[in-house]
Amino acid sequence: MVKDSDTNIEKIIKGCIEKDRKSQEELFKIFYGKALSSCMRYIRSKEQAEDVVQECFIKVFDKIHTYNPENSFDGWIRRVFINLSLDFIRKKKMVFVDELFDVKEEVKTEDVSDYSNIPMENIIKALDFLPDAQRTVFNMYVVEGYKHKEIAEILDITEGTSKSNYSRAKKTLVHRLSGFNKN
Numbered sequence: 001m002v003k004d005s006d007t008n009i010e011k012i013i014k015g016c017i018e019k020d021r022k023s024q025e026e027l028f029k030i031f032y033g034k035a036l037s038s039c040m041r042y043i044r045s046k047e048q049a050e051d052v053v054q055e056c057f058i059k060v061f062d063k064i065h066t067y068n069p070e071n072s073f074d075g076w077i078r079r080v081f082i083n084l085s086l087d088f089i090r091k092k093k094m095v096f097v098d099e100l101f102d103v104k105e106e107v108k109t110e111d112v113s114d115y116s117n118i119p120m121e122n123i124i125k126a127l128d129f130l131p132d133a134q135r136t137v138f139n140m141y142v143v144e145g146y147k148h149k150e151i152a153e154i155l156d157i158t159e160g161t162s163k164s165n166y167s168r169a170k171k172t173l174v175h176r177l178s179g180f181n182k183n
Contacts, residue, residue, distance in 0.1 A: 009073060016064045024061055031057075031077055038081035041139045042089055044128065049085075056084050082144060086154060089136055118177055126176040134169035141166050 012030070015023025035056050039049040060080055067076050127135060136155070140146045141162075146154070148162040155162070 010069070013064060013067065013069075013073060016061060019061075024057075027060070028057055034078065035081045038078060039085045041127075041143060042082075042085040042136055044132070048088070052084055052088050053081075056081050059084065086136070086140075089132060090155065092132070123173075123177065126173050129176055130169050130172055134165045134172070137162050137165040138169035138173075 009030075012023045012026045016027055032053065035053045036049060039052045039056070040046065043049040043052060060077060063080075067073060127138070130138065137151055140151045140154070141148065148159045148166070151157075151162040152159040
C-alpha cells in the first residue's frame with residue numbers, strides 16, 4: 001500500500017532527478033533535520049556539521065539518479081549523511097586508542113540496564129564528553145549497527161582498535177550516567 005507521503009516523496013525525487021529547484025528545496029526542507037542530526041552524532045561543532053550537511057545535499061542532488069526506488073529512500077539519503085560525516089572525521093586524522101587497551105575489561109550488561117529512565121538529553125550530553133574517535137566508533141556500532149570489522153575497514157583501523165574504542169566509550173558513558181541514575 002502506497003501512502004500519500006510516499007507518492008509525494010516519489011514526485012520530489014523525480015523532480016530532483018530532473019534538476020527542478022522547487023523539488024530540491026522540498027527535499028532539503030524534509031530531510032534537513034535528519035541530516036543535521038546524523039552529522040551532529042559524529043561532528044561536535046554545529047557549524048562544521050552544517051557545512052557537512054550542505055555538502056550532503058550537493059552530493060544527494062548530484063547522485064539522486066543512482067537511487068534505486070526498490071530500496072528505502074530514507075536509508076539511501078541517511079547513508080549519504082553518514083558517509084560524508086565519516087569522510088569529514090577521517091580528514092581530521094582522529095587518534096584512535098589502539099588494541100593495547102584490554103578489551104576484556106568490558107562493562108557488565110547489568111551496569112547499563114538501569115539507565116532506561118535517564119532522559120535522552122542527558123545521554124546525548126554524556127556522548128559529548130567522549131573523545132572524537134570513541135564517539136565515532138560508539139555511534140557506528142550502537143546507532144548505525146555496523147560490526148567492528150566493518151568499522152575497522154571504513155575508518156582504516158584494526159578491529160581490535162574499534163573494539164577498544166567502543167569499550168572505553170561504554171565505560172566512560174556508564175561512569176557519566178551513573179550520576180544521573182542515583183536519584
